[in-house]
Amino acid sequence: MLTYTPPESQPPAPTGEKPWLLLLLAFAWLWPGIFSRNLWNPAEPAVFTAIEAFSDGGSAWLPTVLGQPYFNVSPVYLWVAAWFEQLLSPWAADAYSAARFASVLFTALGLFCCGSAGFRLLGRHQGRSVALILIGCTGLITMAHFLGSQSVVFAALAMCLYGFSLAQTHVIMAALMLGGGWVLLSVSAGLLLPAALMLAAAALAAHPCWQFKRYSLTLVGAFAVALPLLPVYPFALLKTNEAAFHIWLHHHAFGAFGGTQSFQTAFSLPYYLKNLLWFAFPAWPLAAWTASRTRLLQQRWGVLAVFWLTTATLLLTLTPHRHPDHLVWLLPPLALLGAAQLDGLRRGAAAFINWFGIMAFGLFAVFLWLGFFAMNYGWPAKLAERSHYFSPHYIPDIDTIPMLVAVSFTPVWLWAITRKHIRGRQAVTNWAAGVTLVWxxxxxxxxxWLDAAKSHAPVVRQMEAALPAAVKTALAEGTSCVGIDAGAATARIVWQQYGTLQLRVNDTSCAYRLVQQPKGSPAPEGWHLLWEGARPRNKTEGFALLKKAAAVAKTP
Known part of the structure; x- marks a missing residue:
């Protein structure tokens, strides 16, 4: 007996795609840069100091650095980073590397949520395209591999996008993801950004594409989740440290815009448009292609992306704090738009993206290999000279495991770019593979080499090595001491991380004094300069060890 199976109930046709390759690429992109390095400027030293303060019994709601409130990192990030440090250090990773696992976790969560949203909003295979586009955006690299709470912001935004995508089929989960994303965003980026996205979500219900019962229920559920939880952090901060709560309220409650007493706006659109060119490539040109091919306001995903981008762009235009990391607010909707018409990308455009990626990343990879030989073997000589100029503290170091990793990445990338019949998705995959190779x-x-240039550790070791043996003995025996001003935050942080000296804050009786000042600055009156140093090519930040002039002849 013959039966008829409707087309929509037939199983999808098999394809030659291999989902595990995406997982392998994401894994290869996530882990380089996490291990075997010190804390890099500008934010990592302060963030790790805040993690240590929390691990040593500090407040769960108030991040502190050197005993002072530090609102530049999310408490949620501190909790997760401290947990990883306790779990993995020292048996599996050093303390710095273990703490960076928090960035990996939040970034992986963001990629998963954005990819899942792409699958539900755009259809089969498009979730992979969204994830690949995000991996290919160079702006996501630093927040995924460095200590800092921007990875939490990315994860929270991705949760919101995933919540929207679930509204038509899973109302409860959609409400939890959307409301939870708003709450996580409020703790990590201030109250203004989630408030703006909440208003955009409410306004979305006025559009015909989103006027269905399940979305209305999702919206009600999301507000029911978010509104009781949004005051939890301010209330907990008020109850644990009232003075810090007022600092947060007056200067940090609205994130990049300040607080109730310091709220500011500025016209920053040109700055963010300029930085968007590199931060979100190839997401923004692919999104522009989709906008030129589709009537966005007639598609549910298109309406969502337009409302989101309009809201986030307005905030970026008015924000007084200019930093490229704020462009992460645009990444989820841009990646969604970029994946929507990726399979329809013209062969010439796909070939151009592929060719441009091959040339750019290929030349960069060749340069990196040449630079490796130059800084370790002195050839090419001119390049070796420049490498020493930019990182004079570097000592040639060739480790077997990193070498094996580097050698394995290069042929895999060459295999990827030699595939034939390149279309849109293959071009984006090759681009993401190129970014992964270079990173x-x-x-x-x-x-x-980078660690020697970007870390303060060589500077600290250089200073302590320059101390005469008699001075070291006097400091060890407690017959002498090194003082430091309370305001020299950078020096206090890095000597706490890398040094062995016990610095005394605001102790004017010490015969020695560590100061933070540009290299080459004269010693203050009554003091004698013993040592000065700075990170390479840094003309504004330097350190000096001084000795009381009256004590030069009396103490060692």
Whole structure:
């Protein structure tokens, strides 16, 4: 007996795609740069100091650095980073690397939520495209691999996008993801950004594409989840430290815009448009292609992206704090738009993206290999000279495992770019593979060189090595001491992390004094300069060890 199976109930046709390749690429992109390095400026030293303060019994709601409130990192990030540090250090990773696992976790959560949203809003295979586009955006690299709470912001935004995508089929989960994303965003980026996205979500219900019962229920559920939880952090901060609560309320409650007593706006659109060119490539040109091919306001996903981008762009236009990391507010909707018409990308455009990626990343990879030989073997000589100029503290260091990783990445990338019949998705995959290759080479071949240039550890070791033996003995026996001003935050942080000296804050009786000042500055009156140093090519930040002039002849 013959039966008829409707087309929509037939199983999808098999394809030659391999989902595990995306997982392998994401894994290869996530881990280089996490291990075997010190804390890098500008934010990592302060963030890790806040993690240590929390681990040593500090407040769960108030991040502190050197005993002072530090609102530049999310408490949620501190909790997760401290947990990873306790779980993995020292048996599996050093303390710095273990703490960076928090960035990996939140970034992976963001990629998963954005990919799942792409699958539900755009259809089969498009979730992978969304994830690949995000991996290919260079702006996501630093927040995924460095200590800092921007990865939490990315994860929270991705949760919101996933919540929207679930509204038509799973109301309860959609409400939890959307409301939870708003709450996580409020703790990590201030109250103004989630408030703006909440208003955009409410306004979305006025559009015909989103006027269905399940979305209305999702919206009610999301507000029911978010509104009781949004005051939890301010209330907990008020009850644990009232003075810190007022600092947060007056200067940090609205994130980049300040607080109730310091609220500011500025016209920053040109700055963010300029930085968007590199931060969100190839997401923004692919999104522009989709906008030129589709009537966005007639598609549910298109309406969502337009409302989101309009809201976030307005905030970026008015924000007084200019930093490229704020462009992460635009990444989820841009990646969604970029994936929508990726399979329809013209062969010439796909070939151009592929060719441009091959040329750019290929040349960069060749340069990195040449630089590796130059800084370790002195050839090419001119390049070796420049490498020493930018990182004079570097000592040639060739480790077997990083070398094996670097050697393995290069042929895999060459295999990927030699595939034939390149279309849109293959071009984006090759681009993401190129970004992964360059990042992996930098974090294997160049990691010791970069660490010597970006970390304060060589400067601290240089200063302590320059101390005469008699001075070291006097300091160890307690017959002498080194004082430091309370305002020299950078020096206090880095000597706490890398040094062995016990610095005394605001102790004017000490015969020695560590100061933070540009290299080459004269010693203050009544003091004698013993040592000065700075990170390479840094003309504004330096350190000096001084000795009381009256004590030069009396103390060692």
């Amino acid at each position: 992996a080479l930098m974090m294997t071949l160049f990691l010791p």
